[in-house]
Amino acid sequence: MEEKKKIIVENSIETVKKRKYKIDYRNLSFLIGGLILLIGIIGGGIWFFKSKKGEVKVYDALVMLKDQKSANSEEDAKNSAKKGDVILIRETGQEWSKTEKISYLILKIKLNEKQAQKIVQAKTKKLSKDEAKEKGLVDDERLKTMEKEELEQTLKEDILFREYRVKIEKLEFDPMKVRNEQPFEDEEFGWSLVEKKD
DSSP: OHHHHHHHHHHHHHHHHHHHTOOOHHHHHHHHHHHHHHHHHHHHHHHHHHHHHOOOEEEEEEEOSSOOOOSSHHHHHHHOOOTTOEEEEEETTSOOOHHHHHHSEEEEEEEOHHHHHHTTOOEEEEOOHHHHHHTTSOOHHHHHHOOHHHHHHHTEEEEESOSEEEOGGGSOOOGGGGGTOOTTTTOEEOGGGEEEOO
């Protein structure tokens, strides 16, 4: 009897040992696949939200100090830069010409890529196809052959030289002294210094 018990105990131990080291690779592959998927989802989410905001860089902005004027009021709005309009923007660190240094206010502004594009874009309005035909921008034949993006671009009309402006009146400086020296060479500003025009 004791020998039977001993055999049963030994068999039980062997069975437990066999089960203990048996790996179910199918379940393991599901577990690893699930972990990889979870890491991918989390990483993708982080990338998505970072890319929406965009990497912030410091740009040099060439800003108008006074209004340009044109006799035709419609052409003036479309083509004449006004006080605070950004004429040109580029990553900081490049040298400006002497003419640019004495004619414009040069500011360092921290912007993401989307803001850097906005600050130099014209304010536009969408035209109907009929309005575009009236202005001679398109004809019926051309409308048939235009790609969607080209058509959208053609049906836009500039109504202001810039949609955004820098609030330079909030800065304390004498515009006449810009001819001698840029007043804010060592300062960096942010998007809060920019406003959308009405």
